[in-house]
Amino acid sequence: MGSDWAALLVPAVITVGGGLAAFYRWSAQRQIERSQEQQRINSLYVMPTLFAAEDLQSRLYNLLDQSGLVPLRRRDPGGQYAVETVYLLARYLAWEQLFLRFTYLATDPKVAGITGRIRRDLASDRFGTGPWTVFRPTQMSLGQVVTYWHDGALADTISFLEFKRRWGDGLGSELGLDDAVDALRLVSTIDELPPLTVERLARLQSNLVELLNELEIQMSVKDAVRFTVGQGAARRVSARSPG
Numbered sequence: 001m002g003s004d005w006a007a008l009l010v011p012a013v014i015t016v017g018g019g020l021a022a023f024y025r026w027s028a029q030r031q032i033e034r035s036q037e038q039q040r041i042n043s044l045y046v047m048p049t050l051f052a053a054e055d056l057q058s059r060l061y062n063l064l065d066q067s068g069l070v071p072l073r074r075r076d077p078g079g080q081y082a083v084e085t086v087y088l089l090a091r092y093l094a095w096e097q098l099f100l101r102f103t104y105l106a107t108d109p110k111v112a113g114i115t116g117r118i119r120r121d122l123a124s125d126r127f128g129t130g131p132w133t134v135f136r137p138t139q140m141s142l143g144q145v146v147t148y149w150h151d152g153a154l155a156d157t158i159s160f161l162e163f164k165r166r167w168g169d170g171l172g173s174e175l176g177l178d179d180a181v182d183a184l185r186l187v188s189t190i191d192e193l194p195p196l197t198v199e200r201l202a203r204l205q206s207n208l209v210e211l212l213n214e215l216e217i218q219m220s221v222k223d224a225v226r227f228t229v230g231q232g233a234a235r236r237v238s239a240r241s242p243g
Helices: 002-065 069-075 080-102 109-123 136-145 160-168 171-175 178-185 195-219
Strands: 147-150 154-157
Touching (some): 002 080, 002 154, 002 195, 171 178
């Protein structure tokens, strides 16, 4: 009787063991595939978003806290730097839209909260309705107008030269953002802008720094050394931000 049970149990154990081994191999392979897909998404959408946010916050910090208008006006009396600043905003908004649409980090509550504040503070009338009030439909249009797709599959943003050409063809007027450019062109220092406009720009810079820090932390979870773009830990929030 015992040998009969053994004859039945041994094949069953072998079958179960083989099934478990196959399951673990499948699970490990799925984990590898998920990791590879996550890395692919990071390279396509997260990294460009980080660099776009870093470029915009750096420009804003220089304008707000480093008397950045002085060297910009000296280098470019024609005021091209003002269109350049709007381009940096457009480039960030373009990548933000792609980031929120395609990445797993878009569902992270903290990341979602920060990106929501960026859009809200740009559009809010609590800072008045000055030249740097950018309502949500305009934010979406500004981001979309600089986005293009290689062969309909790979997203990228147009160059500043192309953006400047389109601006010269009336893009600023179509978007209602000519005043934003004129506001930077017509002042010698940032303090000549309306105080509420300065506060809006300071909040934008502060929110971008917070977004960058959070995304860099998320990207560094598995690494001993913190991942960073730009200044990383040395990145500073504008002293003009109310906090």
